[in-house]
Amino acid sequence: MKYQSLRGTHDILPEETPAWQYIEKKIHEKFGSCGFCEIRTPAIEQTELFMRSIGDQTDIVSKEMYSFQDKGGRNIALRPEATASVVRAAIEHNLIAKDKISKLYYIGPMFRYERPQAGRFRQFYQAGIELFGTSSALADAEVVLAGIILFNSLGLRSLEVEINSVGCKKCRPAYEEELKKYLAANSSKLCADCNERKEKNILRVLDCKNESCKKVIFKAPSLEAMLCEECKSHFEEFSGSLSSFGVTVSVNDKLVRGLDYYTKTTFEIISKELGAQNAVCGGGRYDDLIEELGGPATPAVGMAIGLERLLFVMASQKLLPEPGKELDIYIAAIGHDAQKKALQQVFELRKSGISAETDLSGKSLKSQLKTADGLGARYVLIIGEDEMKKGSFSLRNMKTAQQKEIRMEELYREIEPTC
RNA sequence: GUGGUCGUAGCUCAAUUUGGUUAGAGCAUCAGGUUGUGGCCCUGAAGGCUGCCGGUUCGAGUCCGGUCGACCACCCCA
Structure with a gap:
């Protein structure tokens, strides 16, 4: 094989895309219902943005970033995560205003030059949310809750929420x-x-x-013992509110995130089904980042979900929808004139929203019926020489195997009732 | 970046005791099983430079080295 996808990158094949579409749809629905609006930012940014936000000493920036110079000599990097981009965009377009809360979500590919492993890829997808404008610990809870709402709607079981506080620039x-x-x-x-x-x-x-x-x-x-009063009470309210909303959390005082911008709250939602890279979702508060990047001093909190990991857990819990094969009607054509008629008819049907398929390669009727069966067609309309002459066509119900002669004008009425 | 395991048809796997002739099967695909009728069944076809490069040997899918890739762990993180 001469060419193959790059190390740590994967093609998402036709048999897998329905699962992706399914979770993407749920993400839009659930994050939307939580009051977050979608934002789409470029996959490339100035390298410096990530050095400033994630931290130039972190592994993500110092070892794992795809960075290069473009033809104009600019230093560019493929985004290793989206928070920095979203913050940059929000500042740039004045989405952050004093005393105003902005709630944004995103979904898209991220890039990190890492050694691939279970649940870890060089190009991977994340969906995440960012909540700007409040320092309330309840906002931290809201962010976690948004994740839980999504996971629940997908039917996920036995996920564990771990929380911690890493303090603030004061303590x-x-x-x-x-x-x-x-x-x-x-x-x-x-x-x-x-x-x-x-x-x-x-x-x-x-x-x-x-x-x-x-x-x-x-x-x-211990870090916990050294937290300032503000951080301590913030953490207590965060932890307490989640508990009172029925979310079981455990405190993991080792939960230290590798991105420099986190303050106070950090959390992960983990699954035992994942192996070493067990976080499906991770996030926390970053009260200093917006100001650091040149925006108005604004507290913020956010999280990100690893979509491949999410899909993996869903697959192992058998939560992925069956790729449903369905086709309203297949038109089998015999002879060139019939093929032309078939294509015209398929065109008409498709225009009115009926899924229709035909085969123009001139295969035998038997073979066309097999194809129709494989596609899950409910009906097959047979157009052959006889039919072309008579102006009436055989419509076969593939479930009952019953067949009747109809004229083209009757077609819609015949197949309509089950639509 | 470090370490371990592993690369055979599209997919899942075979290939006898340190190697031995034309590398097999199931599923999937395609075509047939009499003139224009699907699923089940039967028959047949197609499909592999055994990841790639080099080495050892009379002979390598099998042994050795390298390389690329996959998987797993470290690291790091979603």
């Missing part, structure tokens, strides 16, 4: 300083990865799986 620097000091004192017991994380993304050390590191972390200063 986190002090904590990071504290943690850094502690880790520096114990650096000999930390793995190579952690010694690097210590410098680049120190909170991630808390989530290391290495046994030796775990021991060190066990005695490390």
Whole structure:
């Protein structure tokens, strides 16, 4: 095979597109009913946008971004996620105004140069929401709830919601300083990865799986204890409100996200069916990002869903709709004149919204009936030489195998009742 | 970026004890089973440079190296 799709990228084939259309439709419906409006941004942006927002020290930006110079010498990157783009667009078009709440959602492909794995691809689809303009912890809950509404409407079971707080710019620097000091004192017991994380993304050390590191972390200063009053009460209200709405949540104090812009709330919705990459949905609050990117200081919260992962969980829970084969009528034609007549008739039927198909390759009647059967045709209209002469045609009901002679004008009336 | 497992028709899989002649089957596809009638059944056809490149050997789908890709884990994250 000379050409194949690039590593970590996949063709979505005709047999799979109905499932994609199904979840996309639900996303539009449910996010819409939650008051979010769709926004579509370009797949490419200035590289700097992502360096500023996600953080140029993060793996996503430093190692995993598809970036290049265009012919005009501009530094361009394929978006690795959409929040930065949505914020940029919202600022650019004045969608963010003082004391105004904006609720946006998006759906589209994202790109990260990673080693492919279960639930991880180089081009993958995300659907997400962003809520700008309120610092209320209830807004964090609303965002989680929007995800839950979507998942429920798809029939998903046994998903778990994990939440945490990573503090804000008032309390986190002090904590990071504290943690850094502690880790520096114990650096000999930390793995190579952690010694690097210590410098680049120190909170991630808390989530290391290495046994030796775990021991060190066990005695490390706790982030929770260091949260300022504001963060603490924000987290309590967020957590409490979800519980009171009947959402079971568990606090995971290791839930530290790899994007720099998160403040206070972080959360994930995970599924055990997924393997190592188990988050179907992840998000959190980012109160400083909009200002950071040049907009008015505006608090915000958002989340993103990995669509391939969502589809995978749905498939394993047998929630994907059967690709329904249905065709109102198939016209079997014998002879060139008949084919022409058939095509004309199919054209008329299609114009009036009836699904119709014919075969112009001159196959035998038997073969055409087989094709019709394979397409799930309810009726087959047979146009042969006899019919062309007589001006009346055989209409076969494929379910009952009954056949009758009709004239073309009667066709609609005959097939209408079951439409 | 690191490590492990694996690449045989469109799909799912075969191919005997460190290798041995024209690489098989099921499903799917197409065509037939008498003149113009589907599903079931029967018959037949087509479909593979065994991922690619190189090496060992009289001989490689099978062994070795490389490469590309898939899967899984680390890392990271949706």
